[in-house]
Amino acid sequence: MAALELRGVRKQFGEVVALRGLSLEVASGELVSLLGPSGCGKTTALRIIAGFEHPDGGELLVEGRDVTRIPANRRNMGMVFQAYSLFPNMTARENVEFGLKVRGQDRARRQRRADELLELVGLGGRAGRYPNELSGGQQQRVALARALAIEPAVLLLDEPLSALDAKVRLQLRQEIRDLQKRLGTTTVYVTHDQEEALSISDRVAVMSEGVLEQVGRPAEIYRDPRTPFVAEFVGTMNRLEGKLAGPTSVLVGEAGVPLTVQAGHERAPGEAVLVLIRPESIAVEEAASAAEVDSARARGSLGGRVLAFTFLGPVTRLVLDTDLGPLVADVPSIQALTYASGTLVSLRVDPAGTHLLGAG
Amino acid sequence: MAAVSVAATAPSARGARSRRRPSVWAVFWLVLGALYFLVPLYSVAQFSLEVGPGRYGFHWYAQIFADPQFSSSFLLSLRLALETMAISMVLMVPTVYWVHLKIPRLRPTMDMIAILPFVVPPVALVVGLSGVFDVFPALLSSSQILALMYVILALPFTYRSLDAGMRAIDVKTLTEAAQSVGSSWWRTLLFVIVPNVRSAMLGAMFLTLAIVMGEYTISSLLLYNTFAVYIYYIGNTEAYQAAALAIISFLLTWVAMGGIFLVSRFTGGRQQVQIGATR
Known part of the structure; x- marks a missing residue:
């Protein structure tokens, strides 16, 4: 039985349809991220799970029990918000204790539990501090401890790191993941940051315009996107339109430049297809002259030249004008040191790194 | 390291700013503003202490304190002020909270309703409300009706303060x-x-207290001898006592405000309104 299940959940705000029959199952102890751009409905979905919004249709089940009409304060779901949400009149310890106080736990027991959780989130020495005496990262840690204190059926995280600076964000997301694994808490994590979603989730649910586009393991979402939206939204992707000429051959563009693709798809020759290629699946080599590019073409490579490049640390992202049209490729930065705008290159697309979708 | 140096220099920069001497003009306007309030107060205080040509004492103050009407009118007004504050808070805090939380689109309407007591003259208010409260004859014959009317009179201040x-x-x-x-x-x-809105509630209560302690029209129309009515009566009959009464009234109002502040401070815990800020 799923720890959390959404069945055909629909929600509309006036004319705007936020969710169009969302169905999703989250297993016990699993961390599922709802990933998508602003306005895709991910936060609405989370708020419906929390009980802050009521769906227009569909059902919400927690461990098989229908909680669709149960008010938020009786759902036992801890939530960490995007905005700092600590109660400003209470110390960190009092914030963590609050949920236990509501449940009528005695003072000694709830203080012990609060101290344990603050220790767990690395704030053992700051229990007596007020929220305005804590940094943003510390406040979110306390908020996490507060949400965990009630031993929630489901932990809900609504972009909890988006207000933090990059370094703290990286550190805290790993801490959240470690803590979630250690406690085995079923968690739904909302984010628009694909890197964040891919790095901490057991599964990622990509959403667009109120619809679940794809649900899968992070590597699966990255390597095997099922829709053009997922391909475009998760990571950088080159898109080429073409026609399937054989099981492993696509003729790209109007010129019909041949490109070898991965076998194993179920598409018929002659079918219009969309070829998706990740930047890291394109191997680029500098060419000294146009003749060298031609010679590479004769050996089955493609020709092109560098239009622009961006240094990204370990890799440099090249924008290339190639035989297939404009492409983006990632090369090791050490290799790109000599590249300039206009540098001639030969390139090879790794067939294993290609992915075919129907052009429709 | 950069962060460390920034953090280390920030307090000293603040310190330097706070140590900076205020400009002459700032001092000038501050003194002018202070004089505007203090000179009349000083003049009234001096007048209230005059017991003969060139002689000063607390003679008029003693007479005021000896007058039983002084304490009865003051205590009546104070009780009404406390009742008004309690009713206002019980009614307005949940209302303003709910409007902010659930129906923020109603805020402009609330703003408009809140300024109505400014628009409606007190005489009209008394006549209108007496009609409304007619259904409770016991209320009409009790001073509690004043508290209910003062809730309306204080509404603009209560609402604005809580809204902020x-x-x-x-x-x-x-x-x-x-x-x-x-x-x-x-x-x-x-x-x-x-x-977390304790300071706003305190502000609303201070204003309510000041309004009720000084309210004259409604209480005199309904024939209640409140503190303001007593001050008016003394002002028309005894000039020296009126001055002494003005000073006493000023001090008592401040003592009452201080009392509310202290009670709130010792019962409320720590007030912090900063929220959502990054550090």
Whole structure:
């Protein structure tokens, strides 16, 4: 039985349809991220799970029990918000204790539990501090401890790191993941940051315009996107339109430049297809002259030249004008040191790194 | 290291700014403003102490304190002020909270309703409300009716103050955070929202106290001998006593305000309205 299940959940705000029959199952102890751009409905979905919004249709089940009409304060779901949400009149310890106080736990027991959780989130020495005496990262840690204190059926995280600076964000997301694994808490994590979603989730649910586009393991979402939206939204992707000429051959563009693709798809020759290629699946080599590019073409490579490049640390992202049209490729930065705008290159697309979708 | 040096220099820069001497013009305007308030107060105080040509003492003050009407009118007004404050807070805090949380589109309407007591003359208010309260004859014959009317009179100040207080905190996020850990509406209001709008509530209470202690028209129309009515009566009959009474009234109002502040401070915990800021 799923720890959390959404069945055909629909929600509309006036004319705007936020969710169009969302169905999703989250297993016990699993961390599922709802990933998508602003306005895709991910936060609405989370708020419906929390009980802050009521769906227009569909059902919400927690461990098989229908909680669709149960008010938020009786759902036992801890939530960490995007905005700092600590109660400003209470110390960190009092914030963590609050949920236990509501449940009528005695003072000694709830203080012990609060101290344990603050220790767990690395704030053992700051229990007596007020929220305005804590940094943003510390406040979110306390908020996490507060949400965990009630031993929630489901932990809900609504972009909890988006207000933090990059370094703290990286550190805290790993801490959240470690803590979630250690406690085995079923968690739904909302984010628009694909890197964040891919790095901490057991599964990622990509959403667009109120619809679940794809649900899968992070590597699966990255390597095997099922829709053009997922391909475009998760990571950088080159898109080429073409026609399937054989099981492993696509003729790209109007010129019909041949490109070898991965076998194993179920598409018929002659079918219009969309070829998706990740930047890291394109191997680029500098060419000294146009003749060298031609010679590479004769050996089955493609020709092109560098239009622009961006240094990204370990890799440099090249924008290339190639035989297939404009492409983006990632090369090791050490290799790109000599590249300039206009540098001639030969390139090879790794067939294993290609992915075919129907052009429709 | 950069962060360390910034953090280390920031306080000293602040310190330098705070140590900077204020400009001559700033001092000039400050002194002018202070004189505007203090000169009349000083003149009244001096007049109230005059017991003969060139002689000063507390003779008029002693007469005021000896007058039983002074204490009865003052205590009546103080009781009415406390009742008005209690009714206002009980009515307005949940209302303003709910408007902010659930129906923010109603705020312009609330703003308009809140200024109505400024527009309606007190005489019209008395006549209108007497008609409304006619259904409770016992109320009409009791001084409690004044508290109910003062709630309306104080509404613009109560509403504005609470509205500003609610705007200063993230009411929605705090409420949802409390609910997510199991808190009911009332518990959230009492233990999360109220402590964080305490300064706004205090402001509203101070203004209510000042309004009630000085309110004359309604109480005199309804024939109640409140403190303002007593001051008016003394002002028309005894010039020296009126001056002494003005000073006493000024001091007593401040003592009452200080009392509310102290009670709130010792019962309310720590007030912090900063929310959502990064550090």
